[in-house]
Amino acid sequence: MRLLRSALLATLVLATALPALAAAVVAPAGNRSAEQPTIDMSSIKRAGETKESFDAKYRRIYALLQRDKTLIRSIKRAAKTYGVDPVHLIGAIIGEHTYNVGGLDSAQSYYVKALAYLGTKDLAFGYKGESVTDFVARPEFDGCDNLKSSYDLWTCREDVWDAEFRGKTVDGKSFPRDRFSKVFFQPLYAGQTFGLGQINPLTALTVTDIVHKKSGLPLLSAEQAPQLYQAIMDPNMSLDYMAAIIRLSIDVYRDTAGVDISNNPGITATLYNVGDVKVRARALAAERKRNKNAMPQENYYGWLVNDRQDELRKLL
CATH class of the missing domain: 1.10.530 (Lysozyme)
Known part of the structure; x- marks a missing residue:
């Protein structure tokens, strides 16, 4: 009976999902803007550096x-x-x-x-002697641990970083007001x-x-x-x-x-x-x-x- 209920539930979920997929509207081809939107200043700066x-x-x-x-x-x-x-x-x-x-x-x-x-x-991901692996083992990240996909897991960790650590001092350690990826995933200042x-x-x-x-x-x-x-x-x-x-x-x-x-x-x-x-x-x-x-x-x-x-x- 349990297997039957599981099968029925799976069928119901699939049937519910199919209309949503079928209803997806195709984004029109080409650009919405007649002219190119403003180019980011960081790109302009890099182009200037390379002349x-x-x-x-x-x-x-x-x-x-x-x-x-x-x-x-x-x-x-x-x-x-x-x-x-x-x-x-x-x-x-x-x-x-x-x-x-x-x-x-x-x-x-x-x-x-x-x-x-x-x-x-000697390449390693971390910040001021704390590896990123140890950092995400802090209790603030416990709510992320049960997420199945890699995308959901690391996105959750980014969200916790923004909410609990970014630009703050936690347990006596100050953290930069910057992106999680830039703080913890830029060893040796090798770039992003x-x-x-x-x-x-x-x-x-x-x-x-x-x-x-x-x-x-x-x-x-x-x-x-x-x-x-x-x-x-x-x-x-x-x-x-x-x-x-x-x-x-x-x-x-x-x-x-x-x-x-x-x-x-x-x-x-x-x-x-x-x-x-x-x-x-x-x-x-x-x-x-x-x-x-x-x-x-x-x-x-x-x-x-x-x-x-x-x-x-x-x-x-």
């Missing part, structure tokens, strides 16, 4: 992708594994190397850096994002269970910083993490806001750039209750991807 225009940076990364057929095959392979259009991965790579990092002449440099990080034994997809170590941890299930790669741990850096630096692995991040965004927007963004790479690129996917999806869901025509909006980064989509597809 290279955004268009020049775009052309440089485009040329790399155009000549590296092996990399394009890897992009297609990762996209197929996670059930996304490969133009989403192309868009994220283009966006990151146009706005967030300097020019790149060869993807080979990322393989070299990946090996270098793997050999760096890495590799072809410019992935933050914390972001990689949020999708490690998805990547493990889909691609068979080892589960990442905050206790093993060199291995985590290798995963996000080596294109053979980092593309899987990129695809998982994009897949997660598509699924969250479909399930939370009832909007299918799978055919709008400018929107997935925007989310790849700004993060906080569930928060933004919930905000869109609330807005759609007031205005059923409300749709996600691209930022300057995603606008470029949609604006150049025909050109980006030629790479595939």
